[in-house]
Amino acid sequence: MTPTPPSQPNPRVSGNPATQSKITLTAKQQREQQKQEKLAQYQRELAKRRRSKVVWWVVGIAGALAVIALVVASIAFTPKPVTYDRGDGDGTGIAGVETFENTANHVEGTVAYPQTPPTGGDHNAAWLNCAVYSEPVPNENAVHSLEHGAVWITYDADAVSDADLDAIRAKLPSSYVILSPFEGLDAPVVMSAWNAQLKLDGTDDERMEEFLTAYWRSQTVPEPNGACAGAVDGPGKQS
Template sequence: MTPTPADQRKSGNPATQAEINLTVKQQREQKRQAKLAEYQKQLAKRRRSKLVWWIVGSAAVVVIVGLIVASIVFAPAPPKQYEPGSEGAEIEGVETFENATEHVDGTVDYEQNPPAGGPHNPVWLNCGVYDQPVPNENAVHSLEHGAVWVTYDADEVTGEELDTLKSQLPSSYVILSPYEGLDSPIVLSNWNHQLKLDSADDERIGEFFEEYWRSQNVPEPNAACTGALDAPGKQ
């Protein structure tokens, strides 16, 4: 006996029978739903990936901006700019002297403390910042060339006070060094001129540099303040 179409659609296996009972339309709908679900799954995955990269990129931008801002905020202040002085300005507290210029060997007993001119070593001291006392005789030679020698009491001028003092210095023709036996916390010296101060915030520091830095009234104006002696402690 030949099986009928109804008999051909029957199966003894329930799972197979259930599949047979699905119409072609239902099977297509099932496949479409499966494809849609897979598409939505991939779409969600791509969205998560984009979100992760956006977060990573934003964080990187924040870090870079932070580094740039930090480099600007915490960067050392540029050196002060002064014009060579000798304009004859009167600055309160400045003492003036009459010191002779002469090259000598050995130590010198100076009239001022620290010295503001007088006999000195034939070799000048290279200008710059020193964290140890420097030889008087070489520093005085630098004064002869128009430098300003900034000396300070290392027991009183420290930390922020010392940083404030450094921030007012030009990039050349200046010596900064501690000095023992000062009767003021800070003393500025130029050839035959000296100013004693109590604080690094004193506005007369700038006035002194404006008037006496690279003065044309020194014995050897415009002579070099480099290429000679580096004393111990030069930074």
């Protein structure tokens, strides 16, 4: 029979009451210390979370203020769109304006126009969408747009720089205007409306605004208030 080994004494238990009291007190102190350490750790974690919330609030508010500042700046510094009252179709008082008499029939194919660029005449049944174009556009469609009250501004691409084009665009309303290059012009810039035309010396010619005032959306054209969108685009449409 295998002998039973003697039991090991419990180091936390003492037969001496005074010693046992000290052991018990030490265990309570350790538990209290552990409790305090856990409490301190919890308080540190809580403070950390609070700091994170404050940081995110600060970041969020700063971001919102930045967005508001950008919106305000964009409104403040964006140029206001140019507008003109609808013209009365009479620009005869503008120096250099020529006026003509043209027919207004819808036809197929190309048309030989008496003016360059054309200011009216027979034209395609589909109008050209009013916009800025980087390439020449079909005469027959552009003339139909003139019939609706649009103004067609053509320029000699060899005589007009990018800065000149920006200067022109800054003077234009957002609709009922066509801007495009045109081959064979005898002036740097030529403005055409239905049965009216003006040759300009350059992009800083003050008569540009005068012509737009007289002929933009004129009510004397064959089809006043006709649309200038929703039909056909020419090549090189930009806007």
